[in-house]
Amino acid sequence: MTTSTTTPSTLSSDRPSTTTNAIDFVDGFARRHIGPSDRDQAAMLGTLGFDSLDALSDATVPADIRLDEPLDIPDPRGERETLQGLRTIASKNKVYRSCIGMGYTGTVTPPVILRNVLENPGWYTQYTPYQAEIAQGRLEALLNFQTMIADLTGLPLAGASLLDEATAAAEAMGMCVSIARHQKTGFWASDDCHPQTLALLQTRAAGLGVDLKVGPISEIDFDYGEGGLCGVLVQYPTTDGRINDYKALAEQAKSKQCLTVAAADLLSLTLITPPGEWGADICVGSAQRFGVPMGLGGPHAAFISTHDKHARKLPGRIIGVSKDSHGNPALRMAMQTREQHIRRDKATSNICTAQALLAIINSFYAVYHGADGLVHIARRVQGFTAALAKGLERLGHKATHDGPVFDTIRIQLGKGRTHAARQVADAARERQINLREYDDGTLGVTLDETTDRGLVADLLAAFNFGHYTGFDIDELLADAQADGLCDLTGFARESEFLTHEVFHQYRSETKLLRYIFKLMNRDLSLAHSMIPLGSCTMKLNGTSEMIPVTWPEFADIHPFAPDIQWRGYTYMFRELEAWLCSVTGFAAVSLQPNAGAQGEYAGLLVIRAYHEHEAAKKGEKNERTVCLIPTSAHGTNPASAVMAGMKVVPVKCNSRGDIDVDDLKAKAEQHSDKLSCLMITYPSTHGVFETTIRSVCDLIHEHGGQVYMDGANMNAQVGLTSPGTCGADVCHLNLHKTFCIPHGGGGPGMGPIGVAPQLAPFLPEHPVQRPDTAGEFSIGPVSAAPYGSASILAISYVYIAMMGASGLKKATQVAILNANYMAKRLSEHFNILYTDSNGYVAHEFIVDCRGFEKSAGVQIDDIAKRLMDYGFHGPTMSWPVPGTLMIEPTESESKDELDRFCDAMIAIREEIQSIQDGKLDAKDNPLKNAPHTVGEIGSDDWSHPYTREQAAWPKAWLRDAKFWPTVGRIDNTYGDRNLVCSCPPMEDYS
Numbered sequence: 003m004t005t006s007t008t009t010p011s012t013l014s015s016d017r018p019s020t021t022t023n024a025i026d027f028v029d030g031f032a033r034r035h036i037g038p039s040d041r042d043q044a045a046m047l048g049t050l051g052f053d054s055l056d057a058l059s060d061a062t063v064p065a066d067i068r069l070d071e072p073l074d075i076p077d078p079r080g081e082r083e084t085l086q087g088l089r090t091i092a093s094k095n096k097v098y099r100s101c102i103g104m105g106y107t108g109t110v111t112p113p114v115i116l117r118n119v120l121e122n123p124g125w126y127t128q129y130t131p132y133q134a135e136i137a138q139g140r141l142e143a144l145l146n147f148q149t150m151i152a153d154l155t156g157l158p159l160a161g162a163s164l165l166d167e168a169t170a171a172a173e174a175m176g177m178c179v180s181i182a183r184h185q186k187t188g189f190w191a192s193d194d195c196h197p198q199t200l201a202l203l204q205t206r207a208a209g210l211g212v213d214l215k216v217g218p219i220s221e222i223d224f225d226y227g228e229g230g231l232c233g234v235l236v237q238y239p240t241t242d243g244r245i246n247d248y249k250a251l252a253e254q255a256k257s258k259q260c261l262t263v264a265a266a267d268l269l270s271l272t273l274i275t276p277p278g279e280w281g282a283d284i285c286v287g288s289a290q291r292f293g294v295p296m297g298l299g300g301p302h303a304a305f306i307s308t309h310d311k312h313a314r315k316l317p318g319r320i321i322g323v324s325k326d327s328h329g330n331p332a333l334r335m336a337m338q339t340r341e342q343h344i345r346r347d348k349a350t351s352n353i354c355t356a357q358a359l360l361a362i363i364n365s366f367y368a369v370y371h372g373a374d375g376l377v378h379i380a381r382r383v384q385g386f387t388a389a390l391a392k393g394l395e396r397l398g399h400k401a402t403h404d405g406p407v408f409d410t411i412r413i414q415l416g417k418g419r420t421h422a423a424r425q426v427a428d429a430a431r432e433r434q435i436n437l438r439e440y441d442d443g444t445l446g447v448t449l450d451e452t453t454d455r456g457l458v459a460d461l462l463a464a465f466n467f468g469h470y471t472g473f474d475i476d477e478l479l480a481d482a483q484a485d486g487l488c489d490l491t492g493f494a495r496e497s498e499f500l501t502h503e504v505f506h507q508y509r510s511e512t513k514l515l516r517y518i519f520k521l522m523n524r525d526l527s528l529a530h531s532m533i534p535l536g537s538c539t540m541k542l543n544g545t546s547e548m549i550p551v552t553w554p555e556f557a558d559i560h561p562f563a564p565d566i567q568w569r570g571y572t573y574m575f576r577e578l579e580a581w582l583c584s585v586t587g588f589a590a591v592s593l594q595p596n597a598g599a600q601g602e603y604a605g606l607l608v609i610r611a612y613h614e615h616e617a618a619k620k621g622e623k624n625e626r627t628v629c630l631i632p633t634s635a636h637g638t639n640p641a642s643a644v645m646a647g648m649k650v651v652p653v654k655c656n657s658r659g660d661i662d663v664d665d666l667k668a669k670a671e672q673h674s675d676k677l678s679c680l681m682i683t684y685p686s687t688h689g690v691f692e693t694t695i696r697s698v699c700d701l702i703h704e705h706g707g708q709v710y711m712d713g714a715n716m717n718a719q720v721g722l723t724s725p726g727t728c729g730a731d732v733c734h735l736n737l738h739k740t741f742c743i744p745h746g747g748g749g750p751g752m753g754p755i756g757v758a759p760q761l762a763p764f765l766p767e768h769p770v771q772r773p774d775t776a777g778e779f780s781i782g783p784v785s786a787a788p789y790g791s792a793s794i795l796a797i798s799y800v801y802i803a804m805m806g807a808s809g810l811k812k813a814t815q816v817a818i819l820n821a822n823y824m825a826k827r828l829s830e831h832f833n834i835l836y837t838d839s840n841g842y843v844a845h846e847f848i849v850d851c852r853g854f855e856k857s858a859g860v861q862i863d864d865i866a867k868r869l870m871d872y873g874f875h876g877p878t879m880s881w882p883v884p885g886t887l888m889i890e891p892t893e894s895e896s897k898d899e900l901d902r903f904c905d906a907m908i909a910i911r912e913e914i915q916s917i918q919d920g921k922l923d924a925k926d927n928p929l930k931n932a933p934h935t936v937g938e939i940g941s942d943d944w945s946h947p948y949t950r951e952q953a954a955w956p957k958a959w960l961r962d963a964k965f966w967p968t969v970g971r972i973d974n975t976y977g978d979r980n981l982v983c984s985c986p987p988m989e990d991y992s
Contacts, residue, residue: 030078030080030804030809031078031079031080031081031084031544031546031804031805031809032078032804032805032806032808032809032812032813034544035542035544035801035804035805035809035813035893035894036809036812036813036816036893036894037542037816037820037892037893037894037895037896037897037899038816038819038820038895038896038897038900039896039897042896042897043055043816043819045897046819046820046823046897047819049823049826049827050819050822050823050826055812055815055816055819056815058815058818058819058822058842059722059815059818061840061842062691062818062822062838062840062842062843062844063691063722063723064691064692064693064695066696067695067696067723067727067728068722068723068727069721069722069723069724069727072721072807072808072811073581073584073585073720073721073807073810073811074580074584074807075581075584075585075802075806075807075810076803076806076807077806077807077808078803078804078805078806078808078809079803079804079806080804081544081546081804084546084800084803084804085546085549085550085800087803088550088574088796088799088800088803089553091570091573091574092550092553092555092556092570093555093570094568094569094570094573095555095556095559095567095568095569095570095571096434096566096567096568097434097554097555097558097559098431098434098435098436098563098567099434099435099436099452099457099460100296100435100436100448100559100560100563101430101435101436101437101438101446101447101448101449101457101461102436102437102438102446102448102560102562102563103241103243103409103410103438103446103447103448104196104197104198104241104438104448104562104770105167105196105198105199105267105287105288105290105786106288106290106296106299106560106561106562107290107291107296107409107448107450107451108291108296108450108451108452108453108558109290109291109292109293109294109295109296109450109451109452110293110451110452111293111294111295111363111367112293112366112367112370114370114511114514114515114518115293115363115366115367115370115518116552118515118518118519119359119362119363119366119518120359120363120551120552121548121552122522123527123528123529123543123545123548123744124522124523124525124527124529125140125359125362125522125525125527125746125747126359126543126548126744126745126746126747127527127528127529127540127543127744127745127746128140128525128526128527128528128745128746128747128748129527129533129535129538129540129745129747129748129875130358130745130747130748131144131334131335131747131748132335132879133526133866133867133870133875133876134332134333134334134335134969134972135326135332135867135870135933135967135968135969135970135971135972136524136525136526136870136875136933136965136967137524137525137526137747138332138333138521138524138525138967138968138969139520139521139522139523139524139525140358140362140521140524140525140747141321141333141334141335142333142521142524143361143362143365143366143521144162144163144321144358144361144362144365145321145323145333145983145984145985146365146366146368146369146504146505146985147160147162147163147289147303147305147361147362147364147365147368148160148161148162148320148321148983148984149500149502149504149984149985150364150365150368150500150505151268151289151305151306151307152307152983152984153499153500153501153984154268154271154272154276154499154500155264155266155271155276155277155278155282155285155305155307156271156275156276156277156278156279156282156285156497157276157277157278157282157284157285157307157308157309158278158307158309158310158984159307159308159309159310159312159313159316159320159983160305160306160307160983160984161305161306161307161316161317161318161319161320162318162319162320162321162335162356162358162361162748163289163303163304163305163318163319163356163357163358163360163361163749164286164303164304164305164306164317164318164353164356164357165304165353165355165356165357165596165597165600165749165785166288166299166300166302166304166596166785166786166787167196167199167265167286167287167288167304167786168196168198168199168201168202168203168783168785168786169202169304169600169784169785169786170265170286170287170288170304170305170306171191171195171199171202171203171235171263171265171286172202172203172205172206173286173306173317173318173351173353174233174235174263174284174286174306175189175203175206175207175210175212175214175233175235175263176206176210176317176351176645177233177261177284177308177312177315177316177317178232178233178261178263178284179210179212179232179233180315180350181232181261181312181315182229182232182233182259182261185229186227186228186229186230186231186232186259186260187211187212187213187227187228187229187232188212188213188215188225188226188227188228188229188230188231188232189203189207189212189213189214189215189227189231189232189233189234189235190215190217190219190222190223190226190231190233190234190235191203191214191215191216191234191235192216192217192218192219192234192235192236192237192240193216193217193218194218194219194237194240194241194242194244195235195236195237195240195241195265196237196241196265197241197769197770198768198769198770198783198786198787199235199237199265199786200216200769201768201769201782201783202782202783202784202785202786203216203235204216204782205607205781205782205783205784206645208647209607209610209645209646209647210645210647211647212227213226213227213228215227219234219236219246219248219251222234222251224254224255224258224260230258230259230260231255231258231260232260232261233260233261233262233263233284234251234255234260234261234262234263235263235264235265236248236251236262236263236264236265237264237265238264238265238266238267238270238274238277239267239270239274239408239410241410242402242403242410242411242412242446243403243407243408243409243410243411243412243446243448244403244405245270245274245405245406245407245408245490245493247280247492247493248262248264248277248280248281248282249280249281252280252281252282252283253281255281256281261283261284262277262281262282262283262284263282263283263284263285263286264277264282264284264285264286265285265286265287266285266286266287267287267291267408267409268287268288268289268291268292268305269291269292269376269379269380269383269409269451270380270408270409271495271499272373272376272377272380272495272499273377273380273381273384273408273490273494273495274408274490274493274494274495275493275494275495275496276495276497276499278307279497283308283309283312284306284307284308284312285305285306285307285308286304286305286306287304287305288302288303288304288305288786289302289303289304289305289360289361289364290302290303291450291451292363292364292367292368293363293364293366293367293370294360294363294364295552295557295558295793296557296558296559296560296561297551297556297557297559297791297792297793297794298556298559298560298561298563298568298571298787298789298792298793299561299785299786299787299788299789299790299791299792299793300561300596300750300785300786300787300790300791300792300793300794301357301359301360301596301749301750301791301793301794302357302360302791303356303357303358303360303361303363303364303749304357305361306318310981313337313981314337314350315350316350317350317351317353318351318353318356319335319356319748320335320336320337320983321333321334321335321336321983322334322335322336322337322977322978322981322982322983323977323982323983323986324972324973324974324976324977324978324980325972325973325976325977326969326970326971326972326973327931327970327971327972327973328935328937328938328969328970330969330970331986332969332970332972332973333972334972334974334977336977336978336981336983337978337981338974351641351645352599352602352603352638352641352642352644352645353597353599354597354598354599354638354751355597355598355599355738355745355748355749355750355751355753356748356749357746357749357750358746358747358748358749359744359746359747359748359749359750360746360749360750362747366514366518368500368505369504369505369508369514369517370508370514372500372505372506372509373498373499373500373501373505376500379451380408382451382453383408383409383449383450383451383453384407384408384409384488385479385482385488386449386453386454386455386457386458386475386479387407387408387409387410387411387447387449388407388478388479388482388483388487388488389458389475389476389478389479389482390411390447390449390458390461390462390478391407391411391482391487392478392479392481392482392485392487393458393462393465393471393473393475393478394411394413394462394465396471396473396478397416397462397465397466397471398416399413399414399415399416399465400413400414401413401414402414402444406486406487406488406489406490406493407487407488409448409449409450410446410447410448410449411446411447412440412444412445412446413444413445413446413447413465414444415443415444415445415465422443422467423439423443423444423445425467426445426464426465426467427439427445427464429463429464429465429467429468430460430461430464431564432464432468433460433463433464435457435460435461435464436560436563436564436567437464438562447461455475458475459471459473459475502984502985504985524968525747526870526873526874526875526965528540528542528543530873530963530965531873531874531875531899531902531903531965532874532875532891532892532895532899532900532903533874533875534874534875534877534889534890534891534903535875535877535878535888535890536689536846536847536848536877536878536881536887536888536889536890537636537687537714537715537846537878537881537888537890538739538745538878538890539714539717539736539739539740539890539892540745540890540892541717541739541742541892541893541894542742542892542894543742543743543744543797544742544800544801544804546800546804547742547796547797547798547800547801547804548744548797550796550797550800551793551794551796551797555570556570556571556792556793556796557793559571561770561771561786561787561788561789561792562770562771565771571789571792572774574795574796574799575593575774575789575792575795576774577799578593578795578798578799578802579591579593579775581802582735582754582756583756585716585720585721585724585735585756585810586724586725586726586733586735586756587724587725587726587727588725588726588732588733588756588757588758589757589758589759589762590756590757590759590761590762590765590775590777591754591755591756591757591775592604592754592755592757592765592766592773592775592776593752593754593773593775593789593790593792593795594754594766594768594773594783594784594785594787594788594789594790595734595752595753595754595755595766595784595785595790596750596751596752596753596785596787596790596791597749597751597752597753598638598713598714598734598736598738598739598751598753599638599641599642599753600753600784600785600790601713601734601735601736601753601754601755602638602639602642602681602710602712602734602753603642603645603646603784604734604753604755604766604781604784605710605732605733605734605755605757606629606642606643606645606646606648606679606681606710607646607764607766607781607784608732608755608757608761608764608765608766608781609678609679609708609710609731609732609761610624610626610627610646610647610648610678611764611779611781612708612760612761612764613626613678613708615764615779625675625676626675626676626677626678626706626707627647627648627649627676627678628648628649628651628673628676628677628678629643629646629648629649629650629651629678629679629680629681630651630652630653630666630669630670630673630677630679630680630681630702630707631643631650631651631652631653631680631681632652632653632654632655632661632681632682632683632687633652633653633654633655634655634659634683634686634687634688634882635681635682635683635687635712635882636683636687636712636714639681639683639712643681648678648679651669651673653665653666653669653680655688658688658690658836659686659687659688659690659835659836659882659883660686660688660690660692660694661682661686661692661694661698663694663697663698663701666680666698666701667701670701670702670704670705670707671705673705674705674706675706677702677705677706677707678707678708679702679707679708679709679710679731680698680699680702680707680708680709680710681710681711681712682695682698682709682710682711682712682730683711683712683714683715684711684712684715684719684725684728684730685715685718685719685844685845685846686715687714687715687881687882688835688836688848688882688883689821689836689843689844689845689846689847689848689888689890690836690837690838690843690844691718691838691844693838693839695728695729696728696729698729699728699729699730700729703729708731708732708761709729709730709731709732710730710731710732710733711725711728711730711732711733712733712734713725713733713734713735713736713740713753714736714739715844715845715846716733716735716736716739716740717739717740717813717814717817717845717890717892717893718814718817718818718844718845718846719814720740720810720811720813720814721807721810721811721812721813721814721815722811722814722815725756726756726758730758731757731758731760731761732755732756732757732758732761733755733756734753734754734755734756735753735754735755735756736751736752736753737751737752737753737754737794737795737797737798738750738751738752741797741798741801741802742797742798742801743794743797743798744797750791750794751791752790752791752794752795752798754790762775762777763777763778763779763780764777764779764780764781765777765780765781766780766781766782766783766784766785767780767781767782767783768783768787768788769783770788771788772788773788773789812893813893814845814893816893817845817891817892817893818843818844818845820845820891820892820893820895820900821843821844821845821846821847821889821890821891822842822843822847823897823900824847824889824891824900824903824904825837825843825847827901827904827908828849828904828907828908831907831908831911832849832850832851832907832911833849833850834847834848834849834850835847835848835849835850835883835886836848845890845892846888846889846890847888847889848882848883848886848887848888848889849877849886849887849888849889849907850883850885850886851865851885851886851887852884852885852886854914855885857914857918858914858917858918858924859917859924859925859930860914860917860929860930861885862879862880862885862886862887863879864929864930864932865887865910865929866879866887867929867932867933867971868910868913868928868929868932868933869906869907869910870932870933870965870967871928871932871933871934871953871954871956872906872909872910872956872957872960873906873959873960873963873964873965874903874906877889877890878890891903902957902959905957906957909956909957910929913927913928913929914929917929922947922948923947926946926947927947927948928948928952928953928956931946931953931971932971933967933970933971934953934954934967934970935966935967935968935969935970936954936966938953938970939953939954
């Protein structure tokens with residue numbers, strides 16, 4: 003180890019070199035992404051005793067896994083250059099008017115929401131609201147979303163969003179099995195559901211042991227499967243536009259102790275009877291058409307709702323109303339004991355990232371339009387659809403079904419016209435319109451909020467084989483109405499919805515703008531201060547990275563449009579895949595998984611498929627179903643393994659936090675014939691580069707298993723080592739962590755997987771649009787769209803392009819530097835729980851607070867809440883070790899911000915010492931009463947034995963900028979005992 007006690011002379015100053023060629027010099031993005039200046043890096047390295055970043059890397063990363071060559075990624079590009087280049091790539095995408103439907107439709111994002119929510123870092127840089135006192139704005143917006151979903155679906159309890167409609171349907175299937183206590187394994191899915199939903203159900207059913215049957219509802223057999231059917235899924239309206247009456251089906255299902263699940267179109271529910279009113283037990287769907295662009299498949303918020311009695315079986319997050327320490331209403335995530343970080347292999351699901359930002363946009367869309375506005379949009383869509391149907395009838399074509407229409411019709415072309423469907427589709431494409439083409443020669447048309455008279459006229463011309471008809475659209479609508487195409491008798495919604503005041507009082511843009519900013523200002527985000535959560539990597543989401551997301555060339559493309567129309571996306575995918583292969587050291591990457599936990603699940607399915615294939619070659623049945631998982635692992639790991647049909651066997655960790663190699667050897671030998679894989683996080687979940695990683699991987703391979711690496715800690719690997727170099731076979735990448743896709747308050751996320759050569763043939767496929775990485779023996783889809791949340795991949799693409807190989811490596815090195823610098827400063831006041839044999843950590847570290855409860859009555863929750871008074875979000879609490887705080891600073895935080903956080907932690911330690919010394923009351927002190935609100939500080943009633951100054955402004959910098967929590971400490975127990983998950987009366991917020 004090379005050390006130095008002087009300021010390193012080899013590091014550059016904060017200014018560009020005067021010898022740089024003035025023509026060639028580009029002001030590199032890496033300088034702006036990386037927080038500490040070169041001078042500050044030198045000072046921090048000096049504190050640690052190093053003279054360079056490379057020397058620090060050599061001391062922390064084991065020699066046998068260090069990369070010998072730089073990443074195969076081009077040199078860094080400037081921000082302007084990168085965006086100009088991406089503009090050229092985006093221009094290869096052709097934005098056609100989409101009438102494909104299948105759960106994806108055109109929509110209009112109100113500009114006030116587009117600019118002030120979707121494009122606003124005050125909304126997209128927030129973390130998941132585990133610290134509810136500083137997340138009240140986002141929680142209120144999500145509560146509005148839940149209220150909207152509950153109202154529209156007619157079911158009282160809604161979740162705060164899921165990943166997409168197809169995975170929501172799969173989660174509902176899992177719910178049905180769980181509610182039936184696994185005594186019934188049959189599940190019937192109607193064959194008129196969206197094809198991507200049916201395909202994903204088949205993928206999920208195999209791992210869950212569900213006997214899935216896809217068939218007509220008319221042929222339903224309630225005795226199908228072991229113990230009979232636990233659930234039945236219907237599409238409402240059907241994928242081809244029929245509005246069916248499912249009341250009798252629901253009644254029959256109930257008599258058979260079978261649950262009815264409806265996959266519903268949200269806008270249609272403003273006009274037709276909501277599922278909860280005709281007897282559905284669970285309702286799922288996508289809220290995409292409520293103001294979120296299609297984006298070649300995402301990100302979009304899915305929804306799920308059910309009856310209150312199923313609350314503890316509901317997957318994902320639920321926002322609930324409770325009260326704070328002052329008795330005022332306060333919001334928080336309810337019933338967190340259902341989540342995988344606590345229940346692990348017994349969790350409700352493996353969902354980690356949801357789609358919070360998109361659900362928030364959906365909720366503001368509903369606030370913007372209100373019930374009347376949504377009904378107007380729905381009737382307009384229905385009117386255009388009916389007019390189109392009548393015009394097609396005049397042309398000699400007919401709909402394949404009778405009855406009223408909403409937004410979709412399936413058309414049987416007139417007789418005697420050979421190759422007519424192809425001619426019509428071609429004529430539509432000449433007018434830049436995409437239709438849905440069925441295998442039987444029929445054509446589908448879905449209209450939406452963006453439809454106008456011109457589109458209907460162009461569609462009629464296409465169905466007239468390229469000749470304009472001259473039909474009067476208003477006349478067609480009048481005829482359609484006279485013929486009952488808009489008559490919803492027997493189906494019409496009679497109940498009111500969105501009656502809460504929040505959906506009525508923000509009609510002017512001024513009021514809505516102020517409401518948006520009022521909620522935003524109740525949330526701490528990266529716009530305020532660092533968010534030092536271990537394993538969550540809350541780093542800078544550069545503005546230039548975010549710009550392309552809302553370009554129409556990326557935002558307004560249907561995921562099932564012909565691939566010739568999205569050549570720009572294809573180019574970006576292939577380049578990004580190549581870069582991620584270089585980063586991971588793997589042979590192939592699938593971009594389909596649209597969340598980290600989804601990536602885990604996909605990777606495990608690939609491993610399972612590989613073992614099944616190898617067994618089949620020998621004429622045997624696959625017996626390799628055991629998944630070894632260290633006890634320190636992320637909770638999603640065991641939950642994902644169970645979903646993939648594996649048996650979880652825990653592996654011990656030793657006193658240093660490392661994998662207990664002796665226990666691993668014993669478990670590997672014990673389960674050798676049935677060993678499927680080991681799931682491991684690297685660096686470890688304790689924040690250390692374990693030196694045994696290569697031998698651990700070799701051990702698993704010796705017993706015929708594969709190694710799955712959780713990519714949560716890739717921020718300490720990029721450019722220095724890689725999963726492939728360590729010996730792993732598959733790894734998912736949290737693009738919302740290491741590669742700068744924002745967390746968005748709990749989503750969106752992306753979790754692509756990289757795989758070694760032997761696993762590449764098993765990467766996911768898709769039934770509608772086959773990804774170019776799908777292999778010969780592909781597993782089924784794991785997301786509704788072939789490339790997951792494709793539009794936000796542009797963020798990671800821009801980040802990698804602007805950083806280049808050198809910038810990515812330096813970012814990793816500075817992340818390790820920042821963590822070690824903070825650990826060094828805090829080690830004089832706290833015990834740093836785990837370090838390597840040289841005394842260093844990786845990119846995160848654990849502060850041991852377990853002794854404070856006994857000595858001062860202080861718990862880690864008290865420290866986290868007290869940090870709010872200092873303007874900071876608390877670190878990760880009680881994971882992977884109870885009673886500890888795990889801190890990850892990331893590379894994008896500057897030295898002065900790191901010092902501010904350390905100063906806050908040191909000040910809190912001094913307050914704890916004051917309690918220990920009897921200088922502060924053991925029960926009435928700043929930690930136990932934290933956080934302190936402005937209402938409390940400004941009140942005439944102040945009875946605490948410490949001053950208002952000490953409570954609210956314990957450090958001088960807080961006088962310059964103070965973030966005020968809007969509620970006191972929240973009573974979670976009260977909220978769970980008095981579960982309220984929709985909007986209460988508005989006066990409760992006053």
